[in-house]
Amino acid sequence: MKRPTIEQLLGVDKFVVDDEQAHIKVNKEICSTCQPKPCTFACPASLFTIKNEELSFDYAGCLECGTCRVVCPNAGVAIEWKYPRGGFGVHYRYG
Amino acid sequence: MAEEKLTAIIVGAGPAGSTAAYILAKEGHDVVLVERGTTPGSKNMYGGRMYSHALNRIMPGFWEEAPVERPIAQETVTFLNGAQSVSIGCGNMDWTTGPYHSFTLLRAEFDAWLAGKAEEAGALLACGIRVDELLMDGAKVIGIRAGEDEMLADVVIAADGVNSIMAQKAGWAKVFSPRQVATGVKQIIELPAETISQRFQVSGNNGAARLFVGDCSNGMMGGGFLYTNKNSISLGLVINVGELQRSQVKLCDMVEDFKSNPHIAPLIEGGEVAEYSAHLVPEAGLAMMPRLYGDGMIVVGDAAGFVLNLGYTVRGMDFAIASGEAAARTVMEAKGRNDFSEQGLGRYVDFLKQSFVLRDLEAYRKMPDFLENERMYKAYPELVTGLASKLLTVDGTPHVHLLKMVIDQMKESGISLIQLARDGWKGAKSL
Numbered sequence A: 001m002k003r004p005t006i007e008q009l010l011g012v013d014k015f016v017v018d019d020e021q022a023h024i025k026v027n028k029e030i031c032s033t034c035q036p037k038p039c040t041f042a043c044p045a046s047l048f049t050i051k052n053e054e055l056s057f058d059y060a061g062c063l064e065c066g067t068c069r070v071v072c073p074n075a076g077v078a079i080e081w082k083y084p085r086g087g088f089g090v091h092y093r094y095g
Numbered sequence B: 001m002a003e004e005k006l007t008a009i010i011v012g013a014g015p016a017g018s019t020a021a022y023i024l025a026k027e028g029h030d031v032v033l034v035e036r037g038t039t040p041g042s043k044n045m046y047g048g049r050m051y052s053h054a055l056n057r058i059m060p061g062f063w064e065e066a067p068v069e070r071p072i073a074q075e076t077v078t079f080l081n082g083a084q085s086v087s088i089g090c091g092n093m094d095w096t097t098g099p100y101h102s103f104t105l106l107r108a109e110f111d112a113w114l115a116g117k118a119e120e121a122g123a124l125l126a127c128g129i130r131v132d133e134l135l136m137d138g139a140k141v142i143g144i145r146a147g148e149d150e151m152l153a154d155v156v157i158a159a160d161g162v163n164s165i166m167a168q169k170a171g172w173a174k175v176f177s178p179r180q181v182a183t184g185v186k187q188i189i190e191l192p193a194e195t196i197s198q199r200f201q202v203s204g205n206n207g208a209a210r211l212f213v214g215d216c217s218n219g220m221m222g223g224g225f226l227y228t229n230k231n232s233i234s235l236g237l238v239i240n241v242g243e244l245q246r247s248q249v250k251l252c253d254m255v256e257d258f259k260s261n262p263h264i265a266p267l268i269e270g271g272e273v274a275e276y277s278a279h280l281v282p283e284a285g286l287a288m289m290p291r292l293y294g295d296g297m298i299v300v301g302d303a304a305g306f307v308l309n310l311g312y313t314v315r316g317m318d319f320a321i322a323s324g325e326a327a328a329r330t331v332m333e334a335k336g337r338n339d340f341s342e343q344g345l346g347r348y349v350d351f352l353k354q355s356f357v358l359r360d361l362e363a364y365r366k367m368p369d370f371l372e373n374e375r376m377y378k379a380y381p382e383l384v385t386g387l388a389s390k391l392l393t394v395d396g397t398p399h400v401h402l403l404k405m406v407i408d409q410m411k412e413s414g415i416s417l418i419q420l421a422r423d424g425w426k427g428a429k430s431l
Helices: A006-012 A028-032 A067-071 B015-026 B053-058 B108-120 B166-167 B193-201 B250-259 B319-337 B347-354 B356-363 B379-390 B402-413 B417-430
Strands: A024-026 A050-052 A054-057 A080-082 B006-011 B031-034 B049-051 B073-081 B084-091 B102-104 B124-126 B133-138 B138-147 B147-160 B183-188 B207-215 B222-228 B232-240 B271-280 B295-298
Touching: A006 B271, A028 A054, A050 B147, A067 B271, B006 B015, B006 B138, B015 B031, B015 B053, B015 B108, B015 B319, B031 B108, B049 B053, B049 B319, B049 B379, B053 B319, B053 B347, B073 B102, B073 B222, B073 B379, B084 B379, B102 B207, B102 B379, B108 B124, B133 B147, B133 B166, B147 B319, B166 B193, B166 B295, B183 B250, B222 B347, B232 B319, B295 B319, B319 B356, B347 B356
Parallel strands: B006 B031, B006 B147, B031 B124, B073 B207, B147 B295
Antiparallel strands: A024 A080, A050 A054, B049 B102, B073 B084, B133 B138, B138 B147, B183 B232, B183 B271, B207 B222, B222 B232
């Protein structure tokens, strides 16, 4: 079985992306002081990445598990976490 | 939205919420079941198997009409250690005749069916709505707000899953610590039905359930799972979030490593990934339980932390369904007395104790602590697989007495006799 990239895996999922509102917001100033950045390993969709030595986050592709909110060492301040608005976000066809 | 007051607003059309809505609606109560997905189940995922007993009590013979995949005939726990593996299996054909012991099923389909049953019974199902706030009168919950819309009810049933926004808004749930939850990730891998039956050596439409411990979690607290559906395999990992905090491997890569493990790869060979999903699992049992009821609200299912992982059985849906039932019975009694105060809803805990929900969580309350032992995930799988491999290897080298073999292997795996005795005793007590 060929090893798919995370982009390919997310590509098989169905999403209705909310272009107007991001349901998760990241405070990059606080994140710049965080050394371990566990979100970059723990997010199952690998949506937290390091670009130009700065934390980069893309809410499209979110599987809505809530791991980032719990794994964050600055929980409660660095990540503003909500579910997407009704009707938006991931739409599991199997689950 | 409706001006008149409802008996109950149920937030979340998963198994807990839909069961509560079904029972209440069947008894003629006005209930609204609010779901944030565009269809019930579209936000839900789990490992892959439901134990039947809880739903069978409420809807006898539900499998005749419910979209279930395969009844489980084979249970296997496998220790993984590099080239070596040891499996302990149990087959029971009695599990595959009525009342079926457990079924694999897919949540998008199944949860939609169960919510449909609630609708048929008279519940109003409102999908695509995210509930934003609880409406309060002092400390009493009196309804919900979703966007601009407000809805009032005698009672709100919070069935909104592990990240329960309702329980948090009420101030009933603490923010959980990373060690109290695990992240579950899963891939649905499609394969022809006959291929699955052949590979897992099950006849007809019977299925297999497998749990894995060892290499798959990279030594972290967690494990792997595999369940056979009709035309697909549910394969994934569950890893403690506290452990993920110090992981240097991406979780999505760990899943791919698991898939290419030499003991797993042949099982999924030729399959196509049809979905990738993730979900948090409440794992700390009683230690993370929120307040379960209070003025005007009851918390059920994952929102209440009702999950029980013993390492060889993992249960969530049966707890969700039974807690939904307990909540419905509580509301019906409260309606009879027209008392939805904290005291009026206090019967919820009695019903949970009468059913298996709180009884089992209390009986196994030491289990989450026992499973925190790091030796379970590296040293013991090494010990078991190493020992079995030595016993079964014939290569002309001189005989080693079994006891010496055991002691040598324990040394190799870094386990002392005292640790083994202590862990064995602790494990025996936890069960």
